[in-house]
Amino acid sequence: MRDDPRDPRLPTSPAFWRSPLRGPRFTSVLGLVLLAGITVLFVTGLLSYAAYNPNLSPVNDKTPDKGILGFYLFAWPTDPHWLYRLNQGVHVTLGITLIPVLLAKLWSVVPRLFTLPPARSLAHALERVSLLLLVGGGLFQFVTGVLNVQLDYVFPGSFYPLHFYGAWVFFAAFVAHALLKTPTALRNLRRLREEKDDLVSLRPAEPTVSRRGALWFVGGGSLLLFVTTVGQNLGGPLRRTALLAPHGGGDPGSGPNGFQINKTAAYAGIGTAETAEDAWRLVVTGRTGTVRLSRAQLAELPLYSSALPIACVEGWSTPDQWWRGVRLRDLAALVGYEDDPPDVFVESLQRRGAFRKAALRANQVADPRSLLALYVNGEELSPDHGHPARIIVPAAPGVLNTKWVARMTFGDL
Numbered sequence: 294m295r296d297d298p299r300d301p302r303l304p305t306s307p308a309f310w311r312s313p314l315r316g317p318r319f320t321s322v323l324g325l326v327l328l329a330g331i332t333v334l335f336v337t338g339l340l341s342y343a344a345y346n347p348n349l350s351p352v353n354d355k356t357p358d359k360g361i362l363g364f365y366l367f368a369w370p371t372d373p374h375w376l377y378r379l380n381q382g383v384h385v386t387l388g389i390t391l392i393p394v395l396l397a398k399l400w401s402v403v404p405r406l407f408t409l410p411p412a413r414s415l416a417h418a419l420e421r422v423s424l425l426l427l428v429g430g431g432l433f434q435f436v437t438g439v440l441n442v443q444l445d446y447v448f449p450g451s452f453y454p455l456h457f458y459g460a461w462v463f464f465a466a467f468v469a470h471a472l473l474k475t476p477t478a479l480r481n482l483r484r485l486r487e488e489k490d491d492l493v494s495l496r497p498a499e500p501t502v503s504r505r506g507a508l509w510f511v512g513g514g515s516l517l518l519f520v521t522t523v524g525q526n527l528g529g530p531l532r533r534t535a536l537l538a539p540h541g542g543g544d545p546g547s548g549p550n551g552f553q554i555n556k557t558a559a560y561a562g563i564g565t566a567e568t569a570e571d572a573w574r575l576v577v578t579g580r581t582g583t584v585r586l587s588r589a590q591l592a593e594l595p596l597y598s599s600a601l602p603i604a605c606v607e608g609w610s611t612p613d614q615w616w617r618g619v620r621l622r623d624l625a626a627l628v629g630y631e632d633d634p635p636d637v638f639v640e641s642l643q644r645r646g647a648f649r650k651a652a653l654r655a656n657q658v659a660d661p662r663s664l665l666a667l668y669v670n671g672e673e674l675s676p677d678h679g680h681p682a683r684i685i686v687p688a689a690p691g692v693l694n695t696k697w698v699a700r701m702t703f704g705d706l
Contacts, residue, residue, distance in 0.1 A: 304407040313497035315401055319504045320492060321478035323398040323511070328471055330391045335464045337384035341606065342457060344369045344377050344690050352638065352652045352706075353693070355453035362461055371660040374613075374687035378604035381690075382526030385608025388438050389522045389537070393514035395431060397507075404492060423469045430463030442538065442607045451647075525609040538609060549670030550678050552611045553603070555691060558676035562644035563697050565676075573681050575665075579628025579703040588681045592667060594619050599662040605691040616685045618666035621658045625703045634658040636706040639684055642697040651693045652706050653686060662687045665698060 301308035346354045347369040356362075370376065405424070412418035434456065441452050448455060502510070524531035525538035558564075566572060570588060577584045598617045604610035625634035635655050643649045657663055663686045667674065674680040679696030686694060 304404075305409050307404065308495050310404045311494050311496060311498040313494060313500045314502070314504050314507050315404070315492045315494060316504065317477075317481040317492060319507070320398065320401040321481040322508060323394055323401060324474060324478050325482070326394050327391065327398055328475065330387060330394070331464075331467055334384060334388055334391070335460060335467075337380050337387075338456075338460055339365065340380050341377075341384060341690070343367060344380070344688075345453075345606075345693070347654050352650050355451055356457050359457070362457075368654050368656050369688065371657055371662070371687040371689075374601055374662065375604075376688040377690055378526065378602050378610040381604055381606060381608055382523075382610060385438070385442055386519065386523045386526060388435065389442070390515045390519040392435060392439075392518060393511045395435060397511045399428060399431075402492065420473060423466045423473075426462060426466035427470050430459060430466055433459050434463050444607065522608070526604075528610065528612040535609075538607075549672035550675040552614060553609060554677050555605055556643070556646060556696070558680075558697070561642075561646060561697065563642055563676065567642055568676070568681050568697070573699075575682060575698060576700040577624055577628055577703070578701070579625060579630055581629035584627050588667065591619055591665070591682065595623065596667070597661065597664065599664055599685065599687070601662065601685055601687050603685075603691045603694060610691075615670050616664055616666040617668040617671075618664040618682065618685075620661060621653075621663040621665060621684075621686075622661065624665060624701060625658060628703055630703055635704050638702040638704075638706060639695045639698060640700040640702075641695050642699045648692040648695070651684075651695050653684070653689070653693065657686050657689060658703075660687060665701075 303309060343366050346356075346363075346366060351357060406428070412421060437448055437452060437456055437459065440447060441456070446452065518537070520534055521536045522538055524533065524535035574585045574587055575591065577586065596617055597620050598615055600613040600615050602611050602613050621637065622634045625637070633655075635658070637653050637658050638650065639653065640650050653663075664684075665682050666679070666685045667682055669678060674683060679698070682698050683696040684694045684698060
């Protein structure tokens with residue numbers, strides 16, 4: 294004998310859902326917050342992807358089969374120099390802050406996921422499919438994003454294609470849902486008295502908190518997550534409040550090299566035998582041939598200083614550090630590009646892990662603040678910060694500021 298879907302003990306029955314908090318106005322408030330927040334997340338996510346892959350080289354492209362989804366890619370600018378720091382700080386901090394709102398919104402509409410029959414019409418079937426994609430895609434994007442911020446890569450495959458393709462699927466469902474529901478949400482907020490709909494319980498239990506109190510609870514949870522995350526991007530004393538961020542807390546170590554890193558020299562397999570003065574050489578290749586330079590020879594070239602931060606995809610960043618080294622455009626001039634420096638392909642001594650190789654666009658090479666840095670804050674780079682030499686480029690994601698540079702190949706990529 295089949296179970297009766299109207300049995301109040303089953304979630305398919307409207308009588309099963311007894312919370313007095315559910316209702317169109319409560320859901321509409323949460324939905325409009327998500328409408329604004331998720332739109333910002335999507336735009337900042339696309340910009341982050343453009344910064345990683347500025348329509349340049351397959352080297353930086355972790356999603357080679359993206360097709361028309363890469364229609365918007367452009368040469369990532371170098372001004373303002375804090376551009377990527379701001380973009381990624383907003384993307385990660387806002388994403389974590391919205392988690393309580395997302396969970397509350399899903400809780401508020403969960404009865405609709407069990408509604409029978411599954412499809413009353415073609416339009417209703419399309420709405421249900423978009424809802425499943427919206428819920429599944431939203432959970433997938435937020436979960437993978439949080440795991441990436443925590444440097445916990447338990448999901449199968451690379452984070453970049455998973456998050457990139459997932460974002461397009463989720464946002465397409467989100468747009469369809471918003472077009473269907475935003476007018477209704479606005480009408481619900483304007484009404485003085487709430488109308489009954491399928492979210493209102495048929496036999497509500499005794500309330501333990503008002504709907505306004507529930508909204509304050511959700512907002513408080515978001516505020517708590519904001520406070521315990523935002524410090525990883527702002528730096529200074531607030532970094533100690535970034536309890537949920539793996540790069541939070543106080544600055545590691547002290548002195549001129551006492552600021553955040555992602556990969557240590559030990560993790561990258563970099564030893565003193567290959568970075569010692571008598572062993573390491575920078576190989577620079579271009580139109581007129583190849584030049585090999587020791588660190589001492591690099592230090593004899595004209596040196597310049599730039600105040601630039603390091604900002605990472607996980608949302609953490611450093612304040613501006615003072616870097617000193619040889620301009621990338623001057624290295625290009627050594628191999629035949631005196632007037633119009635081209636793209637550059639940079640290779641590291643790093644033996645394992647992502648971004649052992651990276652490409653930079655010509656506009657990044659030409660910027661006078663773009664350096665092959667030898668010093669930071671008046672002292673030689675430490676091994677963990679890229680000794681003997683590292684790239685530092687304004688507004689570029691941290692992983693494109695290659696450490697332990699071994700070879701630079703200038704030319705159109």
